[in-house]
Amino acid sequence: MFTAAAIALMITMAFAVIRAFVGPTLYDRILAVNMFGTKTVLIIAVLGFLMGRPEFLDIALVYALINFIGVIALLKYFKYGNLAIGPGEAPKSIEKGQDT
Amino acid sequence: MEEAVNIVILALMAVTVIGIVFIRNLMAVVMLSGIYSLLAASVFVVLDAVDxxxxxxxxxxxxxxxxxxGTLALTTRIEKKPAHKPYLPFIVVAITGAALIYGSFDMARFGDAEAVTNKHVAPYYLENTKKHTGIPNVVTAVLASYRGYDTLGEVVVIFTAGIGVILLLGSWRRGLTPPAPHKRDEA
Known part of the structure; x- marks a missing residue:
């Protein structure tokens, strides 16, 4: 059962890498990386049960948090154009509703 | 099973690196290097090196x-084509890689209990860690207790490097607007 899940996850990871390669747009690649991070979380959890170490679930949780930080940085970059903006000081282009 | 997982993950890592070398869109390269790190972390988990x-x-x-x-936000997103042909660097890298693979033939088998490196201080740590420190994970005990000063020095080095990076990228300080790259080029 866990073996089948692991194989299925591996195949999905391969597809995510292919998507990150061929693009074609940047957003496909961001989505590919985000999905790949999720797959890593899942495969660590599955491997934990496969190797008889269910404690790996905790590690999978921390991976999910790390994945979240990366995506937040990316989204901030695409919204504001840089990462050096604190809360409450959005540039005027955003207020007009323009996307960078 | 573990070997099969390792083979698949390492193959994906190789594919990712080839992609990083060939793709000129730097944002895609950042994405792929993130994938590469996740794959490397998975390999470490499979190898039981959780920390x-x-x-x-x-x-x-x-x-x-x-x-x-953050760097891409301050610079540009497309890599320029290299001005020279990559053959000489490729030959140097290939020779170095071949030498490293040749050197790996002399290494002990993975997980070999009879290897010299596993018979030196490792038995002492395995036997006394619980008694000395009370930490169940031997690797953690060695890093944080037996070699505590060494680890403290490492942390100081990393902290100093972090301070340096923050000072270099210091435009996030309140009241200072971040430098716009296109305006800096005119000056």
Whole structure:
């Protein structure tokens, strides 16, 4: 059962890498990386049960948090154009509703 | 099973690196290096080096991605074509890689209990860690207790490097607007 899940996850990871390669747009690649991070979380959890170490679930949780930080940085970059903006000081282009 | 997982993950890592070399869109390269770090962390988990996997995921996939994106925000997103042909660097890298693979033939088999490196101080740590420190994980005990000063020095070095990076990228301080790259070029 866990073996089948692991194989299925591996195949999905391969597809995510292919998507990150061929693009074609940047957003496909961001989505590919985000999905790949999720797959890593899942495969660590599955491997934990496969190797008889269910404690790996905790590690999978921390991976999910790390994945979240990366995506937040990316989204901030695409919204504001840089990462050096604190809360409450959005540039005027955003207020007009323009996307960078 | 573990070997099969390792083979698949290492193959994906090789494919990712080839992609990083050939793709000129730097944002895609950042994405792929994030994937590479996640794969490396998975390999470390499979190898049972959970603490290393933690570090790899936090630094490689987390902080590095953020720093790379910050750098791209200050510079540009497309890599220029190299001015010279890549054959000479490729030959140098190929020879170095061949030498490293040749050197790996002399290494002990993976997980070999009879290897010299596993018979020196490792039995002492395995036997006394619980008694001396009370920490169940031997690797953690060696890093944080037996070699505590060494680890403290490492942390100081990393902290200093972090301060340096923050001072270099210091435009996030309140009241200072970040430098716009196109305006800086005119000056």
């Amino acid at each position: 290393v996997a933690f570090t790899e995921a936090a630094v490689g996939a987390g902080i590095s991605t953020v720093l790379f994106i």
